[in-house]
Amino acid sequence: MNIILLGPPGAGKGTQAERLVQSRGMVQLSTGEMLRAAVKAGTPVGLKAKAVMDAGELVSDEIVSALIDDKLATMSDDQGAIFDGYPRTAAQAESLDAILSNHGRELDRVIELEVDEDALVERIVGRFSCANCGANYHDKFHRPKVDGTCDVCGHHEFKRRPDDNEETVRTRMAEYRAKTAPIIPIYEARGLVTRIDGMGDMDAVSAAIAETLDGK
Numbered sequence: 001m002n003i004i005l006l007g008p009p010g011a012g013k014g015t016q017a018e019r020l021v022q023s024r025g026m027v028q029l030s031t032g033e034m035l036r037a038a039v040k041a042g043t044p045v046g047l048k049a050k051a052v053m054d055a056g057e058l059v060s061d062e063i064v065s066a067l068i069d070d071k072l073a074t075m076s077d078d079q080g081a082i083f084d085g086y087p088r089t090a091a092q093a094e095s096l097d098a099i100l101s102n103h104g105r106e107l108d109r110v111i112e113l114e115v116d117e118d119a120l121v122e123r124i125v126g127r128f129s130c131a132n133c134g135a136n137y138h139d140k141f142h143r144p145k146v147d148g149t150c151d152v153c154g155h156h157e158f159k160r161r162p163d164d165n166e167e168t169v170r171t172r173m174a175e176y177r178a179k180t181a182p183i184i185p186i187y188e189a190r191g192l193v194t195r196i197d198g199m200g201d202m203d204a205v206s207a208a209i210a211e212t213l214d215g216k
Contacts, residue, residue, distance in 0.1 A: 001026070001080040001213055002105050004087070004187070007113030008176040010124045010169065011198040012205060016113070017082050019206050024213075026080040027071075034067045035059065045070060065095040072103045081105075088179045093186050110187040111209060112180075113198030120199070121169050131157040 001024075007013035017028045038046030039053075045066045049059050064086060072081065087093040100106055126139035132155035137144055145151050150158075187193050196208045 001108040002083070002100060003080070003108055003213070004083045004110040005113075006110065006180055006184075007198055008115060008120070009172045010120050011113040011115045012202060013084070013113055013198075015202060016205060016209060017084055020082055020209070023210075024080060025078075026082050027075055028082045028084055029068060029071055029086070030084040031064055031067060031086045034071060035064070038067055038070075043070070061089070061092055061095060064092070065099060068096070069099050069102070072099065072105070077104070087183055090182050090186060093183050107187075107192060109194060109212060110184075110192045111212060112184070112193065112195050113205065114195050115198045117170070117173050120173070121166050124164050124169050125166055127164060128158050128160045130155050131159045 005013055005017055005020075007016075020026045021028055035046075035049055039050045040046070045063060049063050049067075052059050052063065068083075068086065075081065083096070087096050096107070122140070123138075126141070127136065128139070129136050130150040130153060133150060133153040135150055135152040136142070137158070148156055150156070184193060194212045196205060196212070198205060200208075
């Protein structure tokens with residue numbers, strides 16, 4: 001199957017994509033990671049992208065589409081694709097249809113992990129981790145058993161990501177809505193969109209995604 005997985009930062013999209021990779025042998029196509037890899041490898045598309053970025057310009061739809069096209073060419077027919085971060089515009093959605101068709105594929109499902117913005121802010125802003133072993137904690141939902149001491153390694157220092165603050169999270173949410181707004185109606189008209197509650201337990205979200213994919 002070939003799916004688009006949508007969700008704002010913090011919705012658990014990365015975790016769910018990773019689970020699909022492990023459970024179904026799907027390939028996650030993250031355009032950001034693919035772009036960095038192509039530039040590092042010095043591929044023809046990567047060289048084009050590097051020249052554009054070095055000039056301080058945005059990478060064109062044509063280059064991003066070429067990355068997707070190149071990656072699909074390396075995949076076996078029985079490997080499904082998870083599109084992450086692409087498409088973001090109507091033009092990219094049209095390009096994706098053409099690319100999939102060229103490879104004898106079609107888009108099967110668009111899954112959006114829905115979140116409550118206020119709850120997501122609370123989830124992200126409250127998280128912190130052990131500075132030594134990386135064990136994850138939360139101010140409200142998962143504090144260390146002994147305050148100031150890591151449950152896993154006993155370390156006493158913790159850290160927080162500098163961008164885990166309310167202003168940044170709300171800005172990310174606004175950007176996500178702006179980027180996905182143009183493509184959702186396209187896929188809704190084709191009956192491909194399924195919305196799943198992304199605020200639930202990770203296993204419950206995984207089960208809902210599996211049910212959606214198996215029920216196609």
